[in-house]
Amino acid sequence: MTILQQSSKAQDRSLGHWYSLIQSGQLKLPRFQRMEAWDRGRVTGFLNTIIQNLPVGVTLLLEVGDKEKFVSRYIASAPETGARVTEHLLDGQQRLTAFWRAMHNNYEGETYFVYLSQFDRNDQGGRDADEVRVVFEGRWKHKDTWRPIWVDSPKSCLERGLIPVDLLCPGDQSVRVSAWVEEATAHLKPTKGAPDFEELFERLSAMRQSLRDAISNLRERVTHFNLPYLALPVSTDAKVALTVFVNMNTNSKPLSMFDLTVAMVEEEAGASLHDLQDKLEAAHPEITHYGDLASPLLQVGALLQGLMPNMSGINGMDKQQLVKDWPRVERAMVRASSFLVRQQIYDERRLPSNVVLPVLAASLDAIPEDGDALGRGEHLLRAYFWSAVFTSRYEGAAATRSFQDYKALLTLLRRTKFDPADYASVPVMDRRDYELPNFEQLTRVGWPKGSDRMARAILATTLYFGGWDFADGRPASYEALKTREYHHIFPDALLQEADIESNLALNCALITAKTNRTIGRKDPLDYLKDRVQWAGEDAVRARLKTHLLDYTTLAGATYADADGNPLMGNALAARLKPDFAAFLEQRAKLVALTAAHLASGEQPSYEALMAEAMQDKQVAA
Incomplete structure (x- = not known):
């Protein structure tokens, strides 16, 4: 048989057979493959495909002779037996990993169940009595105890119509199944001598038998479910196998x-x-x-x-x-x-x-x-x-x-x-081909929280002189930035009232957030004070400078009338628009000047930069 004939014809294989190959260590993964990547939704979806006996796509194998063509590893949580490897799983890792781990219910963050509506004591008749599906329950640890606690109680699970999916594991599980059924229904066992003992006992026996039958039917379905495969013969060159692997790979994330x-x-x-x-x-x-x-x-x-x-x-x-x-x-x-x-x-x-x-x-x-x-x-x-x-x-x-x-x-x-x-x-x-942006261009650049290159470049420049936090004065660092958020210097609510675009890179500062997030429309300096509860004016001035911000400019940006009432409508817009435009221009010129020095390889000091900016302002005047 040629490689074309062998690898193009899908062959049947039951999950019971797949299980035994993983358990024995005969089936392994080439180590170059990514680790398991499916989330609980995809795991649940695949298990439902099995339970509902729906068709699935083929997997891809490379048969292994005397020597493995690729360095290999075991499927996640499978026993490391050291047995001779007979097959490499090229495509199908996520499906078989999900199957293996579900059959042992060893995911740390969730436990999987089969839901059988006929055993759900909480169901008020709203579900189809024949409904069968796989579900999961999220788990978390609290003081060395996994929560919710009921997940580990067979009685509590059965009352919800839930059967642990690991009871469907291929192989002889009769002892485990019987023990679980007994424990889940032990509370229903009638007391000897009770007037209706025989009736209650018969009812319990019938329920237990019905439960065992349901589990047995599901186990048969799982064990004999067909997960077909294509096989590349032992003679396949490693590079050919790799090419086929790339073309066949069904992972949602491309290699x-x-x-x-x-x-x-x-x-x-x-x-x-x-x-x-x-x-x-x-x-x-x-x-x-x-x-x-x-x-x-x-x-x-x-x-x-x-x-x-x-x-x-x-x-x-x-x-x-x-x-x-x-x-x-x-x-x-x-x-x-x-x-x-x-x-x-x-x-x-x-x-x-x-x-x-x-x-x-x-x-x-x-x-x-x-x-x-x-x-x-x-x-x-x-x-x-x-x-x-x-x-x-x-x-x-x-x-x-x-x-x-x-x-x-x-x-x-x-x-x-x-x-x-x-x-x-x-x-x-070469500035003839690649000019640096001027300050007018910088004033139009959007919010830097996304991936926009220029927006991030502006933010990086405003942090270049230290980016001290407004609240605690800590300079920017990897650890410090973990606690900071993107904030509008001129508040978003204030600018929106005057129909002014607020999400601009030059209107952004990375500062520590205060718990209260409902400050709303305030003057810039008051808004920032409420956000960070900062120290005295001198300290604040120093901290603002490290973001290329001027205290005097922000302090002068007030929007109230002579009686202290907030300006509204046209009166607000008439004062706010020129103030905000002047603020953007001032900061844009500082950013452009800093960028020019940095893009020439220089390391400008803040003082020298300010002196140069002042000189440029005087020349322009």
Whole structure:
């Protein structure tokens, strides 16, 4: 039989057979596959498909001969028997993991049941007596006890018409089933000598038999349910099997380049990228602040081999060289995260563009860790980073353009001497093609809580001078930002009254939230005071400056008449619109000025920036 004939014809296999293969350890997963990913909804959906005996799609197997073609692992929570592996499960992990774990009811956050309406004592006749379905009950731990407590009581479960789904586990479960039925109905056992003892006992016996019959029927349905499969023969080349796996994979989340590269690296170099990544993240958890590292790690590896940081470049990497280069990749990623912290970028939510991370890391690999060369190199990368996030360079063909920028950066870094006059050789820093935004453009940029690059770049700039919290004066940091929220400086309710757009990046500050969230329409300074309950005026002035905010401007933004009554309607709009426009212009000019210095590689002080802004204002006047 040819591979085409064997792999294109689906074969039947019962869940009972699948169960025994998992239990014995003969069926394993290639280690490059993702871990289980289904949530309780998808687990419940699949179990209902089984209980209702509905058809499902085929799984995909690779038959294993004397030697496994891929490094393998056991299905989650299955016994690690050490038995000879006869099959690799290429597609179907989520279904069989859900089945195996449900048959042992060993999910920590939920317990699964089969609902049988005929045993539900709380049902008032509103359900079909033949209704059968799988449901779950969420669990949580309180003082070392799993709640709700009734889930562990057979009596309480049966009163709700619920049968633990693990009673349907294939194999001989007669003792377990009988014990559960006895315990669930023990309270119904009549007292000997009672006048109606025989009648009550017969009724109990009939109920127990009905319950056992119902469970037995469900067990038969589960054990004999058909989950078909396609099989690739032992002779299948590993690369062919991988290609079929990619094409057949039914996971709702498409396979990433990292998933595929893991398989190829394990085949060609005998190393596990999963293990290497796990060790890196355990040793340097700070780098995980910038999101999932799987793709950036491979992109850095590709750049170090002179390849584009995209699927084509990653696929074309020398996998053995990647493993040899891994210590360089690790050091580069750690240095890149440290570099971002020095730019006051602390996490993925505040990183304006993830395109820059691999380029920064690979470029840092070419920079010594001390001496004058380090200073020159970081000056260049500072200019690169801020140019990248404040221009449109990476809004199209990001991989191609980032590769061009990396090669240009590398050319400069390999020279014994270069200066800012040479920076324009890096395309993103050529201002003829990629201008920095002016203050008018910045005033129109939207709210920074989403993924908009320019909005995040503005927020990053307003944190560059420390971003001290208005309430406690703590500077911005990874830990500090966990407790902060995005707040309107000019309150949203106030601006909405005057029909003014409030969700602008320049109208945002990251500050600690107060419990009271119903402050409503107030003048900016009063609103912020109510939010954070801050200290004296001098302290507040200092804290506002670190967000590129001026205390005097906010203090002067008051919207009440001579009698202290809030302005309304046209009177409010007449005063608020020019005030808010002036506020946006003032802050936009400071952001644009800061961005210009940073995108030139400089590290401006707040005082110098203010002096320059004042001088520009006087010249303009």
